[in-house]
Amino acid sequence: MQYNKNYFTPLLLILLCSSAFAQNNGLNDADFNLVRDYEGTIEDADKLKLQLDVSPPEADDITHDYTMPQVKFNVDLPPPETRPTRVDLEALFQTQDNFLRFGFGSQLSALGELGFYEDLGKKKRSQLGIMGSHFSSNWGRLPNMTFMDSRVNSFLNYHSRYISMHIEGNFEHDIDHNYVYDTTQGEYMDEDVRQRATRYGGSVQVINHEANNLDITFNNTFGYNRYQDNWSNNENIINFDSRIGKEIDKFQHFEIITGFNYITRNANQPYGDLKRSVFKLGGHYHYRTNDWLLDATLGFGIGDVSPRKNKNQSKFDFFPKLEARREIINNKLQFFARYDRDIDLISLDRLQRDNPWMILDSVDVQHAGYDHLTSGFQGGVKRFDYDIHFGMRATRNQALYRNFYDVNRQNLSEFQVVYDSLMITYNAHVDLGVKIKENVHLYFGADYFAYKVSNNEAAFNLPKLKTFTGVKMSVLDGKLLMRGELNIFAGAQGLDETGNLQTIPVPVDINLKSEYRFNKNFIIFAYLNNAFGFVENYQYQQFYNYPSYGVNGLVGATFQF
Numbered sequence: 001m002q003y004n005k006n007y008f009t010p011l012l013l014i015l016l017c018s019s020a021f022a023q024n025n026g027l028n029d030a031d032f033n034l035v036r037d038y039e040g041t042i043e044d045a046d047k048l049k050l051q052l053d054v055s056p057p058e059a060d061d062i063t064h065d066y067t068m069p070q071v072k073f074n075v076d077l078p079p080p081e082t083r084p085t086r087v088d089l090e091a092l093f094q095t096q097d098n099f100l101r102f103g104f105g106s107q108l109s110a111l112g113e114l115g116f117y118e119d120l121g122k123k124k125r126s127q128l129g130i131m132g133s134h135f136s137s138n139w140g141r142l143p144n145m146t147f148m149d150s151r152v153n154s155f156l157n158y159h160s161r162y163i164s165m166h167i168e169g170n171f172e173h174d175i176d177h178n179y180v181y182d183t184t185q186g187e188y189m190d191e192d193v194r195q196r197a198t199r200y201g202g203s204v205q206v207i208n209h210e211a212n213n214l215d216i217t218f219n220n221t222f223g224y225n226r227y228q229d230n231w232s233n234n235e236n237i238i239n240f241d242s243r244i245g246k247e248i249d250k251f252q253h254f255e256i257i258t259g260f261n262y263i264t265r266n267a268n269q270p271y272g273d274l275k276r277s278v279f280k281l282g283g284h285y286h287y288r289t290n291d292w293l294l295d296a297t298l299g300f301g302i303g304d305v306s307p308r309k310n311k312n313q314s315k316f317d318f319f320p321k322l323e324a325r326r327e328i329i330n331n332k333l334q335f336f337a338r339y340d341r342d343i344d345l346i347s348l349d350r351l352q353r354d355n356p357w358m359i360l361d362s363v364d365v366q367h368a369g370y371d372h373l374t375s376g377f378q379g380g381v382k383r384f385d386y387d388i389h390f391g392m393r394a395t396r397n398q399a400l401y402r403n404f405y406d407v408n409r410q411n412l413s414e415f416q417v418v419y420d421s422l423m424i425t426y427n428a429h430v431d432l433g434v435k436i437k438e439n440v441h442l443y444f445g446a447d448y449f450a451y452k453v454s455n456n457e458a459a460f461n462l463p464k465l466k467t468f469t470g471v472k473m474s475v476l477d478g479k480l481l482m483r484g485e486l487n488i489f490a491g492a493q494g495l496d497e498t499g500n501l502q503t504i505p506v507p508v509d510i511n512l513k514s515e516y517r518f519n520k521n522f523i524i525f526a527y528l529n530n531a532f533g534f535v536e537n538y539q540y541q542q543f544y545n546y547p548s549y550g551v552n553g554l555v556g557a558t559f560q561f
């Protein structure tokens with residue numbers, strides 16, 4: 001099915017106009033803060049991400065309270081992050097202050113950040129925020145790792161009596177270097193720049209936040225993102241999402257959901273140009289009491305909804321989402337179950353973020369589809385919190401990173417994107433947290449995965465076991481904040497130079513972080529990543545046969561004003 005701009009433009013105008021029609025004058029003023037959940041786990045904090053999805057919420061300068069996640073259903077399975085720890089995500093722009101942060105680390109790595117936040121207008125109904133960051137090890141040599149990351153992010157919020165508007169923009173430029181494994185010498189050789197990736201884009205979001213005569217709510221978001229690299233890959237992504245809702249009573253709410261996704265990509269042969277478009281339409285019903293929560297979404301997609309791009313692919317598919325929660329013991333024990341079916345719109349931008357060392361001059365980008373079923377228990381008793389659930393995910397067209405070697409079998413530090421027609425993943429997850437004292441928090445988490453692949457030798461470079469253990473504490477009346485983490489990945493497999501499967505040596509990563517606040521304007525910090533690397537001949541690989549990491553540290557200061 002073919003779509004053109006003449007089809008989407010009227011649809012977009014109709015949705016925006018219908019949303020604006022839901023407004024009414026003469027209502028009382030109200031404060032409105034737009035806060036979105038950040039989907040991050042402790043083990044994912046290896047790489048600093050400076051995407052300001054929304055304006056910074058009001059918070060203490062640095063918050064180290066451990067809060068158990070309330071919803072943890074989707075088991076995303078990209079390869080682990082492969083960068084040294086940057087700056088603690090918890091300390092990232094949590095205040096509404098201007099700040100300047102700089103640091104200098106081992107192997108001559110350098111960090112610089114600048115943040116600006118300002119309330120605009122007499123009534124302070126608008127806020128402007130800008131952040132820039134640069135982190136690089138190009139001046140020195142992290143063991144087998146050279147890179148440079150630069151970021152600029154900005155947002156503008158506007159709040160009127162009836163609606164709130166959020167506008168954001170972003171720019172990123174990453175440089176990664178390539179390393180060749182020479183089997184004749186048994187060592188890695190430094191190569192020139194492997195990859196330059198540039199990304200920029202933005203989005204506009206409009207939300208109403210007061211009652212009106214029709215009791216209709218709306219939330220519309222339009223976004224554009226572009227990706228380009230030094231392999232002549234250019235990708236444009238356009239997204240539109242709209243939710244128009246009606247509150248039936250204090251227990252029930254109904255929404256009409258519409259949206260579309262459009263991707264165009266110009267790439268080198270053999271895969272050439274690519275255009276894909278998906279239009280979605282559905283309804284969402286929400287029911288909640290003190291003991292029950294029921295959520296049901298029934299939608300369908302039209303367009304390139306099949307995982308594989310071919311002449312015989314289906315142009316129509318159903319995407320149901322069903323969720324049920326039951327409070328068994330108030331605030332102590334809750335049971336939940338969820339079924340989710342959807343299409344995973346994979347982009348070249350996303351693949352490159354997961355693995356910047358894949359072969360980009362001949363990469364094939366295909367969508368994925370999945371069915372995901374999970375159930376478990378959550379709750380807490382006094383100072384103890386827990387989250388235990390089990391799941392099964394069937395992914396059609398799962399993207400995997402397969403070790404690639406040239407004709408001389410010398411280069412095994414590159415990866416080729418391959419797709420498994422149907423990969424079944426079984427998952428068991430546990431999160432435990434305990435607050436020993438008000439200033440001391442312990443936490444533990446683990447995921448076990450079992451994979452069943454259809455047309456590949458293994459689930460390449462995906463771990464079978466992921467665990468993390470950590471402690472957070474504050475002393476000296478909260479002026480000194482400390483955090484330690486132990487991360488372990490086990491069971492991932494890759495291909496050696498002869499094409500045989502090999503298990504990656506278990507990576508153990510110990511991270512130590514501390515911050516000391518002299519006053520409200522001045523903070524010093526010190527971070528040590530992969531402290532276990534002090535052990536002689538220790539090999540730290542998150543991708544098979546890719547260069548190991550050594551110890552790296554960073555010290556610096558933050559000025560807030």
